[in-house]
Amino acid sequence: MNASEYASYDGLGLAELVSRGEVSRQELATLALGAIETMNPYVNAVIETYPGAIASAERTTPSGHFDGVPFLLKDIGSHDADVTFELGSRLTRGLKSPPQASELVNRFRQAGVTILGRTNVPEMGSSCTTEPLLHGPTRNPWNLERSAGGSSGGAAAAVAAGMVPIAHANDAGGSIRWPASCCGLFGLKPSRNLNPVGPDTALALNGLAAEHIVSRSVRDSAAMLDHTAGPDIGSWCHTPRLEGSYLEALRQPLKPLRIGINLDPVFPPTTVQREIVDTLRDTGLLCETLGHHVEEARFSFDHETLLKAFAIIWSSNLRSGIELFSEITGNAVDEEHLEPHVLAAYRDAGQVSASKLVWALEQMNIASRAYGAFFQCYDVMLTPTGAMEPFEIGKIGKIPAPNFYDWFIAMCSHCPFLSTANIAGIPAMSVPLHWSVSGLPIGSHFLARMGAEPLLLQLAAQLETAQPWAQRVAPQHISRYR
Template sequence: MKPSEYAEYDATGLASLIRDGEVSEAEVHDAARAAIAAVDETLNAVVSGPWDAPLAYDATGVFAGIPFALKDFATHAAGVPTCFGSRLAGAGVVFPHDTELMSRFRAAGLATVALTTTPEFAFNGNTEPVAHGSTRNPWDPTRSAGGSSGGSAALVAARALPIAHATDGGGSIRIPASANGLVGLKPSRGRVSAGPDESEPLSGLGVEFGLTRSVRDCAALLDAVSGPAPGDKYVIRDPARPYLEELERNPGRLRIAIHTESWSGGRVDEEVSAAVTAVGAVLEGLGHHVTPDSPVFDWEQFLDANLPVWSVSLAKVIDALAAAFGITPGSEYLEATTLVCAEYGRGVTATQLGGALAVFNQISRAVGSFFTDYDLLLTPTLSAPPRLLGELDANDASLTPQQWMQKLLGVCSFTPLFNATGGPAISLPLGWTRSGLPIGVQLAAPMCDEGTLIAVARQLEQAMPWADRIPGVNACGR
């Protein structure tokens, strides 16, 4: 199998070829390694790999033999060093066990061949860590691949991988999905286990899943990895049916709210707003009822609540790593905003952290009430098309913790609300700038209703197909 042939298939299509004996797993892995090598010289999306042989996987899984990559953060595989995108971790931390999600990736048959780049401790909407340099966007290498799952997104968009791991604490699946023209689902809190190392990452803001090019891959992956593990803090409602069945289900006439103005008060690019409006018109044409409306909440209060939650989490992991390595974390190990935010986090009191979580509870109640009137909410994913490299500089020593958080959430003001509420949200590549850059459009649903998101995403994929759009940096040989 040539890399150009391999690059034409999504994960489901490749798995079918392997099951039917049309191509061997070894041939697919060879093609994947060649495809990654072909694009990574430009993209700089790989931390480690592609390895000569993939990590062990179940040859009977739904994705048996499909090349896959782990983000260098959160989920880890036994014996594989994790660096968290930071110089502080040195050559990496080696865990003696798989996380629960890694075990499920293996059981699904995913063949892990590499680790992908992330900003330092996943604390950026861009992927340009000092430790590894800038990850570039395959649609325009002068632009950002987004973050914090930028490496995974760049490789999937460039057709070097059909599917890859991603995490989302404030939009880190959906942001790079938008920037790279991919499908990026943030599942409901508790849908995918964070065990055994975590009970609720980022005090409940953080979730893990993956990035794909097709809705069917997204649905199949969610079927494969969702569900609680023993000891999980959250055990949520099971789906009404397998997510793959949602692809063929008519969701009926849904009540969909549409909102294109940034909750932060910042400017939304005209092409982005127009793309969302166009999707709203398509949804109307599909029989849904689309109405301008939005949840109401205090943005400044929301912004203030995010800072202690993120900073406490950051301080916790930095102090644990520094103690393990016997070093004092300074600027030779950490980026400037990481340092000041971690220091801020060490000073947060239990009362202050509790107050931040109380704000999230208040906002969650308001958004939950909003979804008693609507089935879905349609918004931009990002306020602007992919940004130029360097616009989110985490090593800017002039920024205070408050300024860095304001800058981050100002760029991605549409995504973090659903980390706070815990509800699912998906970014779909439904818009394009005049210059050919992707524009992500976000759909959000009530808690536990990933099924409706997938059903409507499939409708939109058929009505506004994107599969034939390929970035300039690609493994297709075009």
């Protein structure tokens, strides 16, 4: 098998080759590391590969759906045991993770993947672009002058460049869906704590953050849920998993859905690029041809109050992490160790009282009730994934950060449809159905009620069959180099 053949398969496809003895786990790991060596100088997606990765591919018995499939971990959120874990920050340069792996990573291994290394992230996962000062910017394989998105930009760029077929990602405000959109991938954010976030935490980022993967195919994301979904021991709260198989659910017929299109960006209010609006209407027409009822629908809530609350929750979590890591590393909380927007968050959160933080957390109810009312009338909401096509490297860094709130609102304006799904805890996905006139991917964003992952995955599989995207290969892809 050569690199181009390797990169033509999704994760399940590679595992099928392993099961038939047509390729070994070690050979796949070698091919993946070769693809990383070739492509990473262009896109800067992978910040470390593990020296024992090929040896770790050896197993004496077959494993799960992804036996021998090369895989990368995101450098924030769920972590492996005793590995470098820097969260994209100079404050935590060289930091080691706890001696106990996160339960999600244990489940990834039980699924059969071979973990090769870790991917780049913005500082402390706090931006919609992956451009940390610690490791430098991750570039989009579709255009090296454009962002791969954030905070799972390293993961998305690695998959889009053909380094690995799937990669770990997480999402506290759009960080699976926006990079998936930027890089032409499928990205599902599961319901709150459908995938475990323990044992280090009960609710990652007060329940905003969800863990999963980015993938080329819908079936890879579904099959991984079969291995990862469900509470870990002592879980504080969780969304119940499907009793059956998410992968098998893709084969079940999908009833006609009521789909409401929401084109009104209010979180924060911004202007949606004309081409994005046009492609979303095309997505609506595609859904209609598949037998679904589609209409524009109003979705309103007290967005001004929720925006203030959301910024307080984010800045307070950043301050808490900064204090902890400063104590562990002995590094000072200053411009030498923190980027301007993160330092602004630290300072601003120092003025937030305990009662104000409790108030902010209570405001998450605004989004939950608004979506609850919406899904009384519709099965699915359809929105753009972003307000624009992938933007230029360096754009977010030019936003001034005199205070965290103003910077945060300006940053969030690039993806104004995503974060409320995190606040409500509902599942949402970006599906790569369109490319812009300039050749950049444009995602279509679908949301559903809590626990409705099977419905979203069935819809995604239906769209994938009707308008396939797997044949589209980025200009910066391993198949074009070997």
